[in-house]
Amino acid sequence: MSSLNKKMIHAAIRCSHQCQYCFSKWKKYRNCSTANDYTDSNLFICPFCDSELELQDYDTILLPIVEQAELYKKCIIISISTKSYLKEETLSKLQLVHEKLSRYGGFVKVSVTFTNKSYHDIEQGTASYYDRIQLLRKITTYKMKTSVVIKPILPFVSPNEYIDIVNDTCNFTDRFLIGGLYVDESTAFYKNYIQGKYEIVTREVNWLNGEKWSYVDSAIIQNIIKEHIVNLGKKVFDSEQGLIESWL
Ligand code: SF4
Numbered sequence: 001m002s003s004l005n006k007k008m009i010h011a012a013i014r015c016s017h018q019c020q021y022c023f024s025k026w027k028k029y030r031n032c033s034t035a036n037d038y039t040d041s042n043l044f045i046c047p048f049c050d051s052e053l054e055l056q057d058y059d060t061i062l063l064p065i066v067e068q069a070e071l072y073k074k075c076i077i078i079s080i081s082t083k084s085y086l087k088e089e090t091l092s093k094l095q096l097v098h099e100k101l102s103r104y105g106g107f108v109k110v111s112v113t114f115t116n117k118s119y120h121d122i123e124q125g126t127a128s129y130y131d132r133i134q135l136l137r138k139i140t141t142y143k144m145k146t147s148v149v150i151k152p153i154l155p156f157v158s159p160n161e162y163i164d165i166v167n168d169t170c171n172f173t174d175r176f177l178i179g180g181l182y183v184d185e186s187t188a189f190y191k192n193y194i195q196g197k198y199e200i201v202t203r204e205v206n207w208l209n210g211e212k213w214s215y216v217d218s219a220i221i222q223n224i225i226k227e228h229i230v231n232l233g234k235k236v237f238d239s240e241q242g243l244i245e246s247w248l
Pocket residue numbers: 015016017018019021022023024049050051083126
């Protein structure tokens with residue numbers, strides 16, 4: 001599969017949540033969203049964070065993707081990472097899409113994202129910590145792929161809190177994706193939580209064609225979490241692409 005020509009398609013979808021650190025509303029991210037052209041590659045990964053994925057999304061976003069897979073006989077992977085509590089009805093629709101994409105080697109992956117246990121205020125509108133764990137348990141009853149996403153790692157959250165998240169979720173998946181925090185210096189989140197407290201570096205965003213963004217270096221805490229995951233006999237990934245390719 002590594003010889004295939006891969007392409008990430010970033011759909012500009014709405015999200016009603018208000019995570020204070022969210023980059024999907026930054027202009028510089030919006031400028032990088034790619035057009036939905038499915039003709040020039042063999043494998044497509046469509047990452048979605050986050051959406052309620054209600055009926056209109058199924059018709060306007062997911063069905064056209066299925067149609068493209070069928071039309072071009074392409075391997076298309078829909079990679080959803082959610083902080084919402086997805087209803088049974090939504091999961092059933094996603095399962096249907098998964099079955100259709102499977103005919104061409106694709107699939108649907110629904111990850112549940114956690115960034116903390118104790119700062120729910122910074123993620124207004126999202127499901128509670130315990131509802132997310134219930135969702136993860138529910139997803140395991142479907143055939144779709146799943147994982148836990150611990151991203152972005154927030155520097156003011158303790159390593160022990162992240163270890164707790166891993167312990168609370170490890171019975172429902174063997175795969176974890178972890179990653180750090182990109183920041184925009186003009187946001188209130190940066191001024192309230194980051195400015196003057198943590199080291200900022202410039203980092204290439206390789207899933208956005210090498211754009212350079214400011215990033216909070218969290219290598220030490222990431223290594224603590226990774227070591228714990230590996231000690232539990234689970235797999236840990238640094239990139240969405242690495243996670244997806246682990247199933248191919
Ligand atoms: S769930 Fe939060 S981080 Fe994800 S797109 Fe919505 S506001 Fe942004």
